[in-house]
Amino acid sequence: MSATIQARELSKWFGEVIAVNNMSVEVHPGVTGLLGPNGCGKTTFLKMLLGLCAPSKGEVALFGEPPRHNRGVLRRVGYCPETDDLFDAMTGYEFIYWLNRQWGMTGAAADKRAREACERVGMAERMHGLMTQYSKGMRQRIKIAQALALPAEILIMDEPMTGLDPQGREEMFALLQGLGADGRTVLVSSHILYEIERMTDEVLMMYQGGLLAQGRVREIRALIDEHPHTITVECANPREWINRLSAVPGVIGLELTRSGLTVRTNDPNRCYQRLNDGVLEDGADIQAIQCADDNLQAVFDYLVKR
Amino acid sequence: MPVHRRTYRSYEGDIRRHFRWAIITAQDLRVLFKFRIVYLLLIVAGFHIFFRVMHVVSYNIAMQDPNSVVAMLVREANLLAVDGALFLGFLRIQWLLVFLIILFAGSGAICNDVRNNLIEVLFAKPLSWRDYALGKFVTLAGVGLVLTVVPVLALILLHNLMAPSWDTFNESVAWIWPSVAFSLLYIVPAALTVLAASALLPQQNYAGACVVALVMLSGAIHQIVSTLVDAHHMWAGFHALSVPTAINHLGERLFHEPVEYELTAAQALASVLVAAVAAGAVYVWRVRRCEVLR
């Protein structure tokens, strides 16, 4: 699977302020999450991907070509921006139709794709209403629809879930996952980490203009050595478990909690193995085994607050 | 310890219930004086006041020697006299500047709050629409009165100080009421119109343009009416259709100056009242809707 988006030693500065600092990254087809605190350079990075600003140094390539002033490549990219500026005097359908025409479709194709896109995002009934009368969620759906209406192989979605209600969010997750499964490259930038987790394993973390980490969440977690893995075990007889686990190499801390115990270990493999074996051999009663910090929020916290 | 684990005190102080509108006025004035253009307009207004002060001072210096040539010229040619015409003239010219300031300060008064989504935040506090409407109005009217009535009073005081006598006093006091009335006659409708436009239109620029358009419309009406009345001897009352003409006419009557058009005071006053009430009604209606939806 070759990379559809590539950046090599990409930097961008504005005067003295460096927004993106020597980023080298490759993004492959499928859904990838892009996250980072405010001010990390995400927006500038996305702008460079879309050809909206030129890199100060380094290269960026979509399908192997630089995107700036490159109609051939940009025609294969769909973008759903974060800002909420739409032409209020138009209807949702008209907006998408005219964007399609701008892209280069014939009238009939633009009309068909606009209607299909509206249906996909659940706006089929309201698409002929004026956008001034749309609620925030509806405007968001139109923004997503305009990105979907194009035959795009790369989709860049900046905070696509804002304003959507829980049902809408579930629908969007499914939609984006479907697009990723189809072989498109979907880059979703969001601050809501559990939603990124819901959609994908692959993440790109940015911090202070640079790439902090990239890859699958669990793999990144495994690479963070400073923070031992924290496993919570809920059981009826924690003291027995403490005895069992204290002999396991790599375990550096055991703590009793209200419902069981917490194990801190540098060698999760051995620890889990002991837990599994304990259940099998001694018939020990376990109600739950959970790793407290291999979710995206925890990994992000460890990396950013180190 | 993260910052937010510190807490804040309970509030056990008094709650002020009255004059909430004064808070709105104070804040609007603070915001207004952050703009340099306001200082520019105030400087120009200041020059105008200074010019009138010089007028009063020169007159009084000239009159100190009643037999001098200058004094005789003043009496014969009625130059430099400190009389009703001075105050009327002062107020008429000052009106231009006052109108500009009211326009600048008031055209964004309501619509900027709406655009910045402050309306929900303001009215979620114990603020009623009455306080809000009155506060905004007093800002504009206050600025206007400070530039009109206060200089008039200062000029009168100066005149009396330079030529103290019972006659002077009686004469000058007689100009206070017309000055106040005339100032109110053009400040109140102007302020209400600007506020109504600000409450109706979504942007400060549109509101300002709308008010300027109304003023120009009034001027156009005035031109048309003048031509018709002169050429076709139509009812002179039509002059009252142009609100600035009506206000000027009332000013002439108040200061006992010769009238330019054959209107009655009642017609002129009716015109001004209709304009003020209409603008006021629109303004109140829109502001009330900010707080009370249904």
Next chain:
Amino acid sequence: MTQQAAGGDILRLQDVTVRYGAFEALSRVSFDVSGGRVGLLGPNGAGKSTLIRTILGFNRAARGAVRVFGLPMPQKALEARRRLGYVPEREAAAHTVSGVSFLTYMGQIAGMSRVDAMERGHEALNFVGIGDQRYRRMETYSTGMLQRFKMAQALIHDPKLLLLDEPSNGLDPEGRMEMLELIRDVARLRNVSVLLSSHLLPDVQHVCERIVILNKGRLVQDGSVEELTAPRERQYEVRTRDHANAAGIPFQETLESAGFACRAERDGLLRVTLPEGESPQRLFVLASEHGTQIRHFAPARTSLAEAFLQAMGAS
């Protein structure tokens, strides 16, 4: 001022109906709040904003009674608002003035003297974590700061009920966690009741103890978070170290062929239903036979999202 009898000390809605012209935005909604943190959920257009506006006294109920702190609304709206704090969804900023100046103004409108308002303004800004930026004009503020600022203006007059509409909008991950902790702190340290409206269900679950769900203007669910996310019988979430064993057979297949109903969720998580008579230990046995380790094992709880969608489906 008369106090209502127990139940509904803070907020009481009885059979409230609110109409916009012919459209019924709220239909016969009744619930009480005596304290604590309540989450307000519902799809777009369900009437959440209408409900909040009715509590603030902007809407008059066509039928039914609304009492806030025992005061009938909207007649006593001005008095009630003295103890209500509102954090709106949309950005609210006075661009040309500094944060402190604007906050002082808000405090004065809430009824405080200028000096008091200034002092409390600074305290509120400390509480929400805005530092020296407070002296700069609000047009220079980032989204995160504006969001915190909205919180500060809602707290300056020491309200007893805080109404929040999407408070974590636009905040980065750290900012979101801080905002949620801030809300929990306010509720705990200052004994403030909270009504939080949001589409981010995990956030609501983190902050609130009780959930109220609206759909199409009606109240369809009112229960504690514990009740709504109760563990399911005989259902477990399981994740193993490896997706498939050395032979390439996924663990899911092994489970299914042993008679366990299995559904794959995201991220390698399996939702397994134990057949009658089987104990959870069997899962570990199967994992060992399969050649892998179980790394995540917990009783499956209904997530708030599922509870919400169920409530929508039922109504």
